[in-house]
Amino acid sequence: xxxxxxxxxxxxxxxxxxxxxxxxxxxxxxxxxxxxxxxxxxxxxxxxxxxxxxxxxxxxxxxxxxxxxxxxxxxxxxxxxxxxxxxxxxxxxxxxxxxxxxxxxxxxxxxxxxxxxxxxxxxxxxxxxxxxxxxxxxxxxxxxxxxxxx
Amino acid sequence: xxxxxxxxxxxxxxxxxxxxxxxxxxxxxxxxxxxxxxxxxxxxxxxxxxxxxxxxxxxxxxxxxxxxxxxxxxxxxxxxxxxxxxxxxxxxxxxxxxxxxxxxxxxxxxxxxxxxx
Numbered sequence: 001x002x003x004x005x006x007x008x009x010x011x012x013x014x015x016x017x018x019x020x021x022x023x024x025x026x027x028x029x030x031x032x033x034x035x036x037x038x039x040x041x042x043x044x045x046x047x048x049x050x051x052x053x054x055x056x057x058x059x060x061x062x063x064x065x066x067x068x069x070x071x072x073x074x075x076x077x078x079x080x081x082x083x084x085x086x087x088x089x090x091x092x093x094x095x096x097x098x099x100x101x102x103x104x105x106x107x108x109x110x111x112x113x114x115x116x117x118x119x120x121x122x123x124x125x126x127x128x129x130x131x132x133x134x135x136x137x138x139x140x141x142x143x144x145x146x147x148x149x150x
Numbered sequence: 151x152x153x154x155x156x157x158x159x160x161x162x163x164x165x166x167x168x169x170x171x172x173x174x175x176x177x178x179x180x181x182x183x184x185x186x187x188x189x190x191x192x193x194x195x196x197x198x199x200x201x202x203x204x205x206x207x208x209x210x211x212x213x214x215x216x217x218x219x220x221x222x223x224x225x226x227x228x229x230x231x232x233x234x235x236x237x238x239x240x241x242x243x244x245x246x247x248x249x250x251x252x253x254x255x256x257x258x259x260x261x262x263x264x265x266x267x
Contacts, residue, residue: 009243015254023250032256033249036242113243 009113017081017101017109024084024099025050030058038063052078056086073097157209161232164208169193170201174210177224181214187222 013020023029027046034041045059045068056073076085076096084099095115102110164170173187188198202222205211209228213220 009240009247011243011247013247013251013254015257019254019257020250023253029253032253033246035246035249037245111247115239 008115011111012104012108013111014108016107017103020101020109020111021081021084025080034058034060036060039069050075050078052076157228158231160208161210161228164204164210165232167201167204170205173198173201173205173222174224177211177222181221181223183219183221185219 015023023033025048027043027048030046030048031041031043034046039060039062041058041060045061047055047057049055052075054075056075057070059068059070061068071088073086073088076087077083077098078085081101083101086097088095088097098114100112100114102112104110165174169191172191176182176187176190184195184198184202187202188195191198202211202213205222206213209225211222212225213222
């Protein structure tokens with residue numbers, strides 16, 4: 001990890017914000033890519049109740065041994081096609097995922113996923129920046145450790 | 151490295167405080183006593199001790215038994231776990247978007263209609 005270490009993931013896709021928003025919220029679409037690597041998420045294993053407070057659940061199946069992993073989340077803010085938010089109450093004290101879709105005006109859309117998992121860390125932008133900084137430091141610190149271990 | 155998720159909660163909530171992050175940054179340079187840690191922060195020893203307790207519970211630091219001064223030492227295992235967790239999540243999203251790109255490419259012929267359903 002050479003960049004910030006903040007839980008932000010940015011990706012540009014050649015599609016409209018509307019289509020990308022639908023891809024992220026329609027089980028038929030989600031089944032094609034939800035993954036992760038080595039796992040598939042059959043459409044019947046996906047529950048989407050697209051409204052604030054609605055359920056977002058996916059049960060991923062391990063391709064190798066058939067074992068399953070369920071993600072349970074509840075939708076927060078929803079603004080098609082620009083914003084999608086869900087919270088996983090079970091994970092690390094309430095991991096919050098915010099996905100924003102920004103039209104780049106040339107047929108492409110920037111998708112930014114920002115994840116925060118600690119309530120104190122996402123209450124203010126300041127705290128968020130501080131949290132990122134701390135992770136920067138750790139990465140730096142860890143890299144010094146790695147060289148020591150050798 | 152298998153990590154109980156709860157331990158990560160402790161780690162991340164310990165990290166949510168700027169003073170505690172500063173303490174960890176100081177300890178990254180080498181062990182320090184409570185006195186030494188209190189100095190740059192303009193805090194009472196008691197206030198620092200409180201923060202140290204949180205860091206100790208998250209197992210981000212430990213204190214040596216032997217010496218009277220009980221200097222604090224950074225514990226790297228939990229930091230590794232936190233960094234590893236972040237990297238794991240990054241990989242999940244990277245893979246997800248790779249597949250999404252493939253899916254979009256497959257959809258492209260009907261992309262003009264804008265009706266994905």
